[in-house]
Amino acid sequence: MNEQVLINMLSELDAGSLNENFTDKDVRRKDGNIFKRAYFYIRVLGRKEDLAGDSILMKHWDEYMEAAEEPLNQEDNVQENSSEWGFPIHVFKREIKNIVKLVSAIIAAILVIVGLLLVIIKRRKGIKVSLKKMQISY
Amino acid sequence: MKDEAIVSLLYEGNEIGLLKLSEKYEKLLIHIAGTILGSRRQDIEECVNDTYMKLWKHIRNYDMEKASLKTYLKVIARNTAINKLRDLSRREGMEYKEDFTDIAQCFIDQSQNVENQLFRKEDILLLNEVIKELEKKDRELVLRRYYYLQSSKDIAKAMRMTVTAVDSRLSRLRSRMKLTFDQKWA
Numbered sequence: 001m002n003e004q005v006l007i008n009m010l011s012e013l014d015a016g017s018l019n020e021n022f023t024d025k026d027v028r029r030k031d032g033n034i035f036k037r038a039y040f041y042i043r044v045l046g047r048k049e050d051l052a053g054d055s056i057l058m059k060h061w062d063e064y065m066e067a068a069e070e071p072l073n074q075e076d077n078v079q080e081n082s083s084e085w086g087f088p089i090h091v092f093k094r095e096i097k098n099i100v101k102l103v104s105a106i107i108a109a110i111l112v113i114v115g116l117l118l119v120i121i122k123r124r125k126g127i128k129v130s131l132k133k134m135q136i137s138y
Numbered sequence: 139m140k141d142e143a144i145v146s147l148l149y150e151g152n153e154i155g156l157l158k159l160s161e162k163y164e165k166l167l168i169h170i171a172g173t174i175l176g177s178r179r180q181d182i183e184e185c186v187n188d189t190y191m192k193l194w195k196h197i198r199n200y201d202m203e204k205a206s207l208k209t210y211l212k213v214i215a216r217n218t219a220i221n222k223l224r225d226l227s228r229r230e231g232m233e234y235k236e237d238f239t240d241i242a243q244c245f246i247d248q249s250q251n252v253e254n255q256l257f258r259k260e261d262i263l264l265l266n267e268v269i270k271e272l273e274k275k276d277r278e279l280v281l282r283r284y285y286y287l288q289s290s291k292d293i294a295k296a297m298r299m300t301v302t303a304v305d306s307r308l309s310r311l312r313s314r315m316k317l318t319f320d321q322k323w324a
Contacts (some may be wrong), residue, residue, distance in 0.1 A: 011267070059183075
């Protein structure tokens with residue numbers, strides 16, 4: 001089977017017959033291990049809007065809006081998704097989710113730091129007590 | 139955001155759906171286009187942009203029961219990148235061949251001599267069957283090489299094999315696939 005024929009024939013396969021997850025794994029591997037990904041995730045949470053501005057989609061935003069005009073004029077259903085306050089409620093919910101995630105991450109970090117400090121203080125106290133005991137034994 | 143929610147936003151023509159789509163899948167799309175189009179940043183960007191545009195315009199053709207949104211996007215991105223590669227080979231000839239992987243170069247060389255091929259639906263269904271019958275590892279090898287046009291070196295790294303092992307296994311697989319294909323056809 002010729003390589004080029006195979007490539008062209010594979011182009012005709014329908015999406016249903018292409019269930020694989022190795023490309024996702026490749027992307028994850030590119031991003032590095034779990035700690036590196038967690039670090040970048042926390043950083044991204046802080047500057048999500050800046051990153052969205054860098055995306056390929058945002059660079060061509062006007063083209064999408066032009067393409068969207070036709071279907072939007074045909075079907076006037078934009079209001080369906082908006083709440084009575086005039087903004088899409090699911091976006092608001094998403095923001096709250098992000099804030100909750102961020103706050104819980106900060107609380108978890110504080111707890112870990114406090115825990116470590118307690119362990120260090122206890123150990124130091126323990127050393128002092130043992131030194132005192134040694135003095136008494138003298 | 140879940141795929142269902144993204145699809146329903148796109149279906150309504152809500153641009154937030156596009157934003158969420160790009161947040162979730164842009165890295166994957168760049169990876170797929172980048173494997174096929176090599177180091178050509180501008181072309182990769184155009185390919186990803188075309189993928190969004192195709193989905194944005196034709197979301198009503200998408201059937202969620204057939205394939206996940208991710209798979210659907212992968213197929214669009216791959217086919218858009220292949221078409222771009224074909225266009226580049228016609229427009230620029232062999233000028234920038236070193237930008238691409240070995241298999242993409244081979245595809246460019248052969249595309250220049252051959253007009254667009256048309257395949258019978260039966261042949262495609264048969265090929266689909268042949269690929270489905272392959273073992274998991276063999277199927278991954280074939281798809282990596284001939285669907286995503288990954289280089290032998292990248293495949294070897296990802297699948298923890300040597301480059302020689304990848305090449306020889308692919309060659310054997312191709313012969314076996316051809317044999318099965320011919321047997322089924324007969």
